[in-house]
Amino acid sequence: MKTMSHFLVQPSWRLIITDLGLNVGHVLRSAQLPADLFSREEAYLSTAQYFKLWQATEQLLGNPKDLPLRIAQSVAIESFSPLVFACMCSANLNVALKRLAEFKSLLGPMTLHVEEDETDTCARLRFCDTETPVPTMIAATELVFFTQLARTATRQMIVPSRLNLQELPSDLTPYTQYFGRPIEQGADITIAFSKADAERPFLTENSPMWQFFEPTLRKQLSELTQHSTTAEKVKSVLLELLPSGRSSMDAVAKTLAMSVRSLQRHLHSENLHFQEVLHQTRKDLAQHYLKKSHISLNEIAYLLGFHDSQSFARAFKQWQGQTPLAFRKQK
Structure with missing residues (x-):
């Protein structure tokens, strides 16, 4: 698991912004980012720029308190990145989370640590720049993303066994309805799934597809490491x-x-x-x-x-x- 000061811009972010009903140019201008950012063959963002992109998206949407849930409802999970699509090809959630943990730094300034025990599988997320304020919605979006990954790949209404955020959304009701259980305040950003759900077979498993994606992901990670x-x-x-x-x-x-x-x-x-x-x-x-x-x-x-x-x-x-x-x- 590696963390970089800069990371590769995902072209799929343009699709996510569009699916949310926003003009990509307006978002980039508001975030003070280059207008051709998503058109560049290899573009990198710093942690501060990553947060600015999120903040601009929130502000242009009117700072909705349910933005993470809107993303889950309006954006196809495969739109996030080749890594996410590749993880859909995993045998189960345990395998998918381990793959995400290894390559998470390709997606943003964060690390993902996965632990398995006899009762459940717990994924703990940490943002690496503790000096830069983290937009409040990013952490909640990560929890929504992991849950949506599990539900989409198994076609089952998976309910996490534990959810923790360092700062809770002001209105927890829609989140409780979505997750099927309340989010609790804790020391880290964590989500846990029962052993049965974490080992539930993915209907989207596709080993040849993972073998196709893996070399590219490792090459990108290696190139980013050289910049650190x-x-x-x-x-x-x-x-x-x-x-x-x-x-x-x-x-x-x-x-x-x-x-x-x-x-x-x-x-x-x-x-x-x-x-x-x-x-x-x-x-x-x-x-x-x-x-x-x-x-x-x-x-x-x-x-x-x-x-x-x-x-x-x-x-x-x-x-x-x-x-x-x-x-x-x-x-």
């Missing part, structure tokens, strides 16, 4: 490893398929040390959780890979010059 700094790659891996308590240089190097010495050398060429990247990643995430959520210090400590809240509090005071509670009161 080592620090960005390390931060991406830490976002995935921290909740499991693994934040050592050895664990990160192993995930990046390089030796510890090579990792140190690459970071040194960027005038950085591993501990600097680790501390900055933890600091950014801590500030994000304290500002944007109401989760306890114990939960934040766990998500950042600390053994207990006291260790987290001491580290935060060193970073920020004040306690986590004092920082939270200022938000």
